Amino acid sequence: MRARWQKPPLYQARGRLVCYVPPDAPDGKNRHLIGRAEGFRLYAKIPIMLLTIDHVGIACRDLGAAIERYVGVFGLAVVSLETNDEQGVREAMLATESGTSYVQLLQPLSPDSPVGKFLERRGEGMHHVGYAVADVSAALAEIGATGIRLIDSRPRHGSMGASIAFLPPKDLGGVLTELVQPLG
Ligand code: MC0
Numbered sequence: 001m002r003a004r005w006q007k008p009p010l011y012q013a014r015g016r017l018v019c020y021v022p023p024d025a026p027d028g029k030n031r032h033l034i035g036r037a038e039g040f041r042l043y044a045k046i047p048i049m050l051l052t053i054d055h056v057g058i059a060c061r062d063l064g065a066a067i068e069r070y071v072g073v074f075g076l077a078v079v080s081l082e083t084n085d086e087q088g089v090r091e092a093m094l095a096t097e098s099g100t101s102y103v104q105l106l107q108p109l110s111p112d113s114p115v116g117k118f119l120e121r122r123g124e125g126m127h128h129v130g131y132a133v134a135d136v137s138a139a140l141a142e143i144g145a146t147g148i149r150l151i152d153s154r155p156r157h158g159s160m161g162a163s164i165a166f167l168p169p170k171d172l173g174g175v176l177t178e179l180v181q182p183l184g
Pocket of ligand 1 (some may be wrong): 012057082087089091104106114115117118121128130151157158159162166168169174176178
């Protein structure tokens with residue numbers, strides 16, 4: 001019987017995480033080919049771009065009422081209340097127990113803003129997911145190179161001093177996606 005293929009060990013070489021893969025090994029994720037030797041392939045491991053879920057954005061008509069609901073039901077803590085004129089929202093960030101991921105409640109400043117149009121079309125509900133990245137400009141360049149369209153080709157100002165950029169829902173399974181480089 002043919003031996004089951006074993007995942008090759010990762011090790012450091014010249015500052016990079018690499019692994020040698022035998023000729024019959026299946027393709028792997030998060031790695032790219034950097035060389036070949038005697039039928040073996042040498043891969044460098046690609047770091048995962050999305051570090052964590054930074055926040056879930058929820059569109060609401062009445063920010064005060066939405067805050068009361070999320071604090072009352074889940075015991076979340078309001079850590080920031082801001083108006084973002086460029087994005088057309090009044091918004092609150094409510095921290096989860098981890099302290100590094102948030103529920104973001106969004107009330108539109110006008111009916112023709114992104115959240116205003118969303119409420120009109122779909123009603124209250126989940127508006128977008130925000131993922132933390134180490135470097136939003138670098139992430140935009142990498143994502144753009146895959147053929148995914150960018151709503152923002154350069155970073156904008158987001159909540160709590162973050163740099164943010166949006167990717168269109170039509171290219172990502174119907175989910176408006178935000179990249180977030182937290183402040184500091
Ligand atoms: C619209 N669509 C969505 C959607 N918004 N689908 C999923 N999730 C959403 N959030 C869909 C509509 O249902 C429609 O689909 C199509 O997109 C066009 O809708 P539209 O109403 O005509 O809207 P557009 O095309 O003018 O704009 C949609 C787009 C826009 C996503 C490009 O909303 C945008 O640029 N969003 C990024 C900025 C943003 O959302 N800012 C507010 C949060 P059908 O199938 O009917 O064609 S600011 C924020 O969150 C900041 C403060 C932070 O986190 O720090």
